Amino acid sequence: MTVTTSAGTWLRDFQDALTERDVDRAAAMFGPGCFWRDLVAFSWNIVTVEGQDGVADLLRSTLESADPTGFRITEVPTEADGVTEAWLEFETAVGRGSGYLRLRDGRAWTLLTTLEELTGYEEPLSERRPKGVAHGAYRDRRTWLEGRESEAAELGYTRQPEVVIVGGGQGGIALAARLRQLGVPTIVVERNERPGDSWRKRYKSLALHDPVWYDHLPYLDFPKNWPVFSPKDKIGDWLEMYAKVMELNYWGSTVARSASYDEVSGTWELVVERAGEPITLRPRQLVLALGVSGRPNIPEIPGRQRFRGDQHHSSQHPGPDAYAGRRAVVIGSNNSAHDVCAALWEAGAEVTMVQRSSTHIVRSESLMESLADLYSEQAVAAGMTTWKADMVFASLPYRLLPEVQKPVYDAIRERDADYYARLEKAGFELDFGDDGSGLFMKYLRRGSGYYIDVGAAGLVADGSIALARGQVVEITETAAVLADGTALEADLIVYATGYGSMNRLAAGILGEQVADRVGKVWGLGSDTTRDPGPWEGEERNMWKPTRQPGLWFHGGNLHQSRYYSRYLSLQLKARAEGIPTPVYALAEVHHTD
């Protein structure tokens, strides 16, 4: 049997079983150790089920309402190492879906199904693009600008938005762009003055660590001359331009103060302060896009108040210029710590990094190579599109990812052995994640604990940046003191000590009760450091229904903001149009913080 017929036959048989509502037959078409990841198409949720029992459970709950039809392959499948891979399409009762299938020994190993659009509510793209002008002669003609101005004057004042997104970083902006295309009236509320400020206000030397191919926003790719690694102010400008051309209703200088949900009317009462003026918004859907990082975390170290030099969290670090020739102590050893240390060293400061616990380090070049099949110039040349790369990326269930990542990091560890040996010789404590699965899993599980080396590690290895190990237990007038009594004399202390949980940030707006009802945000339940079990299979609370009706979380790196905003926007659009959205397997809450 050819690869094409095996995948084609599998999909046809699968469709037959679904049409006959024969759940057991459909589940038996999956092999042992199988996974089905569904993004909204069947489940109105973001969910991965495991094993034949999981498949059967998903189908029993969703088959009737999803009413899937037309499962088919869309291009010639590929085969390697006994695994056949195929792109697919299908329709549901309310929309069109896509997917990716891996077959092993004639049965499904992994299946990804995604809802791509809602029938009757397709985005006005390409052949459906708006005309932009009504040719002819009309009295009282309203220009595009007049339309935009009256929308800006009305929305939130005389007309309520369907959706309010709190947080206008890249996450809020990408989601708002999609909702605009779907015709869902939306306001983005952002504390900073201008789109892009969340990047502009970070430390001066910051450039994106992810390469350009990974970072495109929906609808509008970066141009071909865009740098591989965007400097932070450049990405800020891009976001500002994007918010403008995507016609977002972006309320800068606006702070969300409090939100309460009225169960009876199904609306939020969201109090915001816009340029000092309190305004109450009443959306049906509230999205918190407050960032991955939450509130800056500054440890309570005795004596902090009496320090006579400058001290601040890394997120407030103004940059190195004022510290040439002065002594800087940077507490922390992850991304921000390394970036801040390197910039201070470049400016001529005498820098000490304090490492408390082990850190995962990977060279930027090595990381880029690990992404190259999907996100690189070679991938583009080979015909890879952003959508396809995102789909392939999404098709690997989180449960399998560590096994996929471990050999990648084993190879990196071997190839960069000298590099790592130099760091260890300098006293730097390295790790590769609890199970050796490296950077990406650390990001997904806990969002911290790593540095993508763009130059600082070399300075640590050769002693240009001094390294101190241990816990800072006291701050004196002039020094940070370690547990072993070492006093690190300083004119500047930077706390590169990370960020608090998203829940506490959300609680500041929603109140503790709602925040606890919703539970922990981010993490997979991997039972590794800072990601307590039980296993959940998907990022907690992200881009999917939560235990609080009408409340959603969105955000992540640029890739996540781009990809998952599609599925969140479709969930919001369906609700706005009154399309039934029966949610399968709403996640349990196991942790509140």
Ligand SMILES: Cc1cc2nc3c(=O)[nH]c(=O)nc-3n(C[C@H](O)[C@H](O)[C@H](O)COP(=O)(O)OP(=O)(O)OC[C@H]3O[C@@H](n4cnc5c(N)ncnc54)[C@H](O)[C@@H]3O)c2cc1C
């Ligand atoms: C040092 C550093 C380097 C990073 N490097 C990369 C990288 O290379 N690539 C990448 O993709 N990501 C990177 N990230 C991660 C980055 O934070 C996130 O990817 C990104 O900023 C998340 O976007 P977001 O829209 O979810 O959140 P943010 O950009 O953090 O936006 C959240 C917004 O919410 C606003 N806000 C918060 N509370 C309120 C309120 N009550 N009312 C109104 N507004 C509010 C904030 O002002 C903020 O603008 C980095 C992060 C840091 C800290």
